Amino acid sequence: MKLLNFTIIKLTICLVMGILLAHYLKLDFHTILYATIGLVLLIGVYWLALKSKINRSPYFGILACFCMVGIGIISYHLQDETLRSKHYIHLNSSGNYNTIVFQIKERLKPDTYNEKYIAAVKSFNDEEALGHLLINIKKDSVSKRLNVDDLFLTSSELKVIQKPLNPYQFDYSKYLELQQVYHQLYLDSATILQLSDSKSTIYGYADALRTTINLKLIEAGFEKEALSIMNALLLGQRQTIDKSIYNNYVNSGTIHILAVSGLHVGIILWILNFIFSPLLYLKHGNFIRPFILVTILWSFAIIAGLSPSVTRAVSMFSIISIAMHLKRRTNIYNTLVISAFVILLVEPAFLFAVGFQMSYLAVLGIVSVQPIIYKLWQPKYWILDKPWQIFTVTLAAQLGVVPISLFYFHQFPGLFFISNLVVIPFLGLILGFGLLVIAFALLGFLPKPIVDIYSFIIDSLNNFIAWVAQFESFLFRDIPFTLLQVIVSYLIVLALIQVYKFRNFKWTAMSLIAIIGLQGVYFYNKQQTQYEALVIFNKSRFSMIGIKTNNKLTLFHNLDSVQFQSNQAIKNYKVGESIDLITTDSLQSVYIYKNNIILAIDSLAVYKGISFRPNYILLRNSPRLNLNRVIDSLKPDQIIADASNYKSYLKRWKATCEYKKIPFHQTNEKGAFIIK
Numbered sequence: 001m002k003l004l005n006f007t008i009i010k011l012t013i014c015l016v017m018g019i020l021l022a023h024y025l026k027l028d029f030h031t032i033l034y035a036t037i038g039l040v041l042l043i044g045v046y047w048l049a050l051k052s053k054i055n056r057s058p059y060f061g062i063l064a065c066f067c068m069v070g071i072g073i074i075s076y077h078l079q080d081e082t083l084r085s086k087h088y089i090h091l092n093s094s095g096n097y098n099t100i101v102f103q104i105k106e107r108l109k110p111d112t113y114n115e116k117y118i119a120a121v122k123s124f125n126d127e128e129a130l131g132h133l134l135i136n137i138k139k140d141s142v143s144k145r146l147n148v149d150d151l152f153l154t155s156s157e158l159k160v161i162q163k164p165l166n167p168y169q170f171d172y173s174k175y176l177e178l179q180q181v182y183h184q185l186y187l188d189s190a191t192i193l194q195l196s197d198s199k200s201t202i203y204g205y206a207d208a209l210r211t212t213i214n215l216k217l218i219e220a221g222f223e224k225e226a227l228s229i230m231n232a233l234l235l236g237q238r239q240t241i242d243k244s245i246y247n248n249y250v251n252s253g254t255i256h257i258l259a260v261s262g263l264h265v266g267i268i269l270w271i272l273n274f275i276f277s278p279l280l281y282l283k284h285g286n287f288i289r290p291f292i293l294v295t296i297l298w299s300f301a302i303i304a305g306l307s308p309s310v311t312r313a314v315s316m317f318s319i320i321s322i323a324m325h326l327k328r329r330t331n332i333y334n335t336l337v338i339s340a341f342v343i344l345l346v347e348p349a350f351l352f353a354v355g356f357q358m359s360y361l362a363v364l365g366i367v368s369v370q371p372i373i374y375k376l377w378q379p380k381y382w383i384l385d386k387p388w389q390i391f392t393v394t395l396a397a398q399l400g401v402v403p404i405s406l407f408y409f410h411q412f413p414g415l416f417f418i419s420n421l422v423v424i425p426f427l428g429l430i431l432g433f434g435l436l437v438i439a440f441a442l443l444g445f446l447p448k449p450i451v452d453i454y455s456f457i458i459d460s461l462n463n464f465i466a467w468v469a470q471f472e473s474f475l476f477r478d479i480p481f482t483l484l485q486v487i488v489s490y491l492i493v494l495a496l497i498q499v500y501k502f503r504n505f506k507w508t509a510m511s512l513i514a515i516i517g518l519q520g521v522y523f524y525n526k527q528q529t530q531y532e533a534l535v536i537f538n539k540s541r542f543s544m545i546g547i548k549t550n551n552k553l554t555l556f557h558n559l560d561s562v563q564f565q566s567n568q569a570i571k572n573y574k575v576g577e578s579i580d581l582i583t584t585d586s587l588q589s590v591y592i593y594k595n596n597i598i599l600a601i602d603s604l605a606v607y608k609g610i611s612f613r614p615n616y617i618l619l620r621n622s623p624r625l626n627l628n629r630v631i632d633s634l635k636p637d638q639i640i641a642d643a644s645n646y647k648s649y650l651k652r653w654k655a656t657c658e659y660k661k662i663p664f665h666q667t668n669e670k671g672a673f674i675i676k
Contacts, residue, residue, distance in 0.1 A: 008334065012341045014065045018072020019348045029077045036070030039063055076348040081131055081180045088124040088131045089182070096157045099125050100185070101195065102133060104150045105203065106305070109239040114138055117146055118181060134161060134176060134184035137192075144189075147211065149204030151196040158183045165538040165671040166569040168576030178349045206303045210235050216441035221451045226458040229258075233427075234434045236260040236304025245462060251469040253398075253416025254423050260304045261359050265297065265313035267428045269321070271435070272296060290321045297321075311350070312359050315339035332367045336360065354408055358401050365400020366393055369493075372500050387421060394420040403489035406481035410575045414474035422464060430457060478571060480578045482525055488518045526551075529578045534593040534675045536618060537569050538667035540643045543587055543620045545600075546573070551580040556587050590614075593675060599634070601625065610634065619653065622646045627656040636662070643668040 021027065043063050081087050088100075101123035108116035114136040121131040137146065146152075161173040161184050176182075199205050213235065217227055228240040238246075238258055249255045257263070272293050279289040301314040316339040323335075340360060343350055350356045373392040379385040394417055406412060413419075437454050440446040469475075495511035530550045537544040542563070545556040553574070559567060564584070574582065589606075591598040599614035601607050605623035607630060614634055619641040627639070639657050641650055641664070650666055657664035665673050 008341060009337050010061075010065065011068050012337050012344075014068035015072040015075075015341060015344055016351060018069040018074075019076050019344060019351050020072075021069070022073040022076035022348075023352070027073060027077075029074070029083060032070055032073045032077075036067060036074060039067040039070060043067060071345075072348065075345055079180070079348060082182070084130060086128060086130050088121050088129045091124045091127050091129055093125070093158075097155050098158060099123075099153070099155050100133075101151065101153050102135065103200075104135075104146050104148050104152075105132070107146070107148065107207075107239060110139070114186075115145065118179065119152075122151070132179065132181045133158075134181050136184060136186045138186070138188040140189060147197065147204070148207035149197075149199045149201055150194060153193045153195055154185065154187055154191055156185045156187060156191065159186065160184075163671070165668065166572065167535065167672055167674070168572040169569065170572075178352050202302055206305075209303060210237065213438055213441065216444070216446070217438075220441055220446040221448060222455060225462065226455045229458050229462065230434060230437075232258040233260070233264070233430060234438060236307060236310055245466075248462070248466045248469040251413060251472070251475050252419040252465050253413030254419045254465055254468075256358075256362070256397075257423060257427060259355060260307065260310045260313075261355075262313040262316065262363055263424070263427065264431060265300075265310065265317050267431050268300065268435075269293065269297065269317050270428075271432055293321050294318045307355060311343055311347075312339055312356060315343055316363075332363075336363060336367075354404075357404055361400040361404060362397040363400070365396045365398070368396075368497055369399050370396035372497070386425075390421055390424050391417055394424065399493060403481070403486045406479050407483060407486045410477070410479045410481060412476045412479065414476060415468050415471060419465065419468045423461065426457075426461070430461070433457070478575050480525065480575050482521070484521050485518065485525070488514060488521055492518060526578060531676065532594070534591065534596075534598070535573070536640060536642055536667060536673040537573075538643045538672050539567070539569060540668070543600075543642050543644045544569070545587070545591065545618075547591070547593060548577060548579070551578060553577075553579045553582045555582060555584050556591075557584065558587055587620075596675060598640075599636070601630070607634065616640055618642065619649075620644045622649050627653050628660070631656075631660050631662060638663040638665060640665045640673050641667065 043060070046060055046063065077083060082089060100121060102119040102121055104117050105120050106118040108118065110116055117135040117137070119133050119135045121129045121133060123129055124131075161176055161182070163173050164171050199208060210231075214227065214231070217230065222230070224240075225242065225245065228238075228242065228245070231237040231240060236259075241258070246255075246258075249258055273289075276289050276292055279285045279292070282288060297314045297318060301310050304310045316335050319335050319338055343356075370392050373395060374389065377388065379388055398416060402412065433454055437446065437450060440450065492511060492514040495507055495514050498507040499511050531548075532550070533548045535546040535548065537546065539559075542559055543557065544559070544567075547554045547556075555570065557564065564570070570582070573579065587600065587602075589600050589602075591600070596615045597612060598616045598618055599607065599610070600618040600620060601623050603621040603623050605625040607617075607625070613636070615637050617630065617634065617636045617639050619639065622645045631639070639653065639662060641653055650668075654664050654666060667673060
């Protein structure tokens with residue numbers, strides 16, 4: 001620990017604080033900029049005045065920390081494209097349809113109906129512009145895949161990205177905002193005109209190389225499933241993986257191997273070190289080899305799409321390579337912190353990327369916890385020692401990511417250690433052999449036996465993962481876990497590590513307090529969910545009405561059994577509200593909740609002869625009725641329409657309610673309707 005550089009750790013913490021302040025608070029950019037410049041000048045004056053005594057002054061450190069917080073705020077705002085005058089939202093809009101020139105930047109995983117891309121705006125209504133859009137291209141028989149750097153012209157309507165329509169649903173709009181994407185276009189092959197297909201950026205050339213590699217591999221005889229895994233493991237592209245295969249990797253606890261990260265980059269660096277070791281015999285070999293290694297690693301990172309995990313891994317291993325060249329001892333914590341500092345300075349939004357967070361926490365778990373676990377038993381024989389090392393690394397990595405994984409994904413694969421014991425030892429073979437296969441494919445010499453052998457390895461891997469994933473009783477799903485529980489969990493891990501190192505009363509007491517704190521947070525979360533609510537969920541073509549009573553949910557719906565089991569809105573609500581029991585019932589005509597009467601009018605449109613005045617009217621399944629008469633007859637306080645209705649009906653009802661000056665809640669526009 002004596003090699004630990006606490007200065008860079010403090011500066012990185014201050015940088016993170018600045019990014020968080022800029023993200024969650026509306027701070028004036030120019031005020032922060034001028035204040036930070038003033039702090040920099042003050043630090044310079046302070047430095048000149050004290051010189052050799054600078055290390056003894058606490059004020060210098062305080063000023064440096066405030067300055068770094070300011071730099072964090074500035075770096076976050078600098079990457080915010082909406083603050084620039086040329087962003088398309090600040091330019092004149094020509095009504096519903098705008099003439100837009102855009103350039104493809106990234107290819108996303110397609111959905112059932114559309115191919116999806118991230119594109120950079122080049123021109124907006126004949127004015128030079130910037131910004132990013134989500135492009136949805138309707139799938140049809142004549143459409144072709146768009147390539148990175150392709151330039152297109154279209155005339156289309158900007159549409160906002162839909163906010164979550166049900167409680168605790170994943171907020172895709174917020175996820176895209178971190179990538180500077182605020183609007184989307186819905187297009188088809190007939191509404192876009194290609195202006196150019198030339199490559200103009202390094203990402204375009206990387207995409208072209210990936211396309212060439214894929215074409216060569218297809219020509220060599222690789223099938224779709226094997227090809228999709230090769231793309232994920234070797235090229236960092238997971239868009240083509242079949243959903244069932246992807247779910248198998250998730251359920252078996254091995255999804256991390258499909259995201260190029262430190263494990264992959266470390267293996268590749270080890271292979272490259274071996275290949276280029278003869279360079280050390282040259283006069284300047286100690287300089288040439290690290291230069292070549294770092295260049296290859298960053299080239300690989302660009303080809304893999306510069307995701308947060310691969311960027312973090314390549315940054316860390318680049319620093320290690322340079323430190324080895326300079327003959328300096330390095331500490332893995334310093335290396336991690338320096339790589340995080342550099343990445344967040346350039347891409348502050350990476351701080352909120354799940355992959356970035358999990359990759360750092362996994363490595364921190366390995367370097368801090370693995371040595372402790374490994375010392376519990378040190379086998380004498382290699383045949384036992386290697387599996388034990390792999391097991392301890394896997395367990396330590398899981399300890400590092402379990403709290404945040406539960407927070408984001410609410411599940412835990414109980415058989416992760418079995419799957420990783422098999423997968424990790426063979427990952428080096430898969431990567432090394434795979435790089436060789438790609439090299440042979442690009443050279444145009446890839447014998448069929450090699451294709452068959454490598455395909456067999458990939459198929460065997462998929463079959464093993466599928467076999468592990470089938471034991472669903474070992475997959476613990478729908479686990480409620482809040483951010484406060486995440487924080488306290490990491491405090492427990494940190495305190496227990498300190499207990500092992502120092503074995504004193506202070507850290508023992510701290511760990512016990514943290515454990516009691518976690519129990520307290522659990523009871524606090526339970527208490528927070530002890531209330532009643534009525535929820536009209538948004539579900540296209542169906543109706544779902546839930547009545548929550550503390551930790552019990554009664555759900556009235558018209559879904560079949562398969563749709564009910566797979567319905568994500570119900571799962572999200574169950575986890576978010578810590579629901580212990582769900583009971584189901586058929587849809588009713590009248591619901592009474594806390595002195596409120598909700599009248600549901602379905603396709604039969606039966607409402608005449610009702611002797612009571614409903615507080616709310618729920619329109620579902622497109623009833624043919626005159627809403628003017630309904631309102632005049634029943635005099636409700638509000639009209640609600642769920643997503644089982646025709647859009648034309650919703651439009652007409654909305655206009656009627658505006659005319660009658662009565663509130664109208666449309667779930668596929670405003671989200672679920674909730675009465676607490």
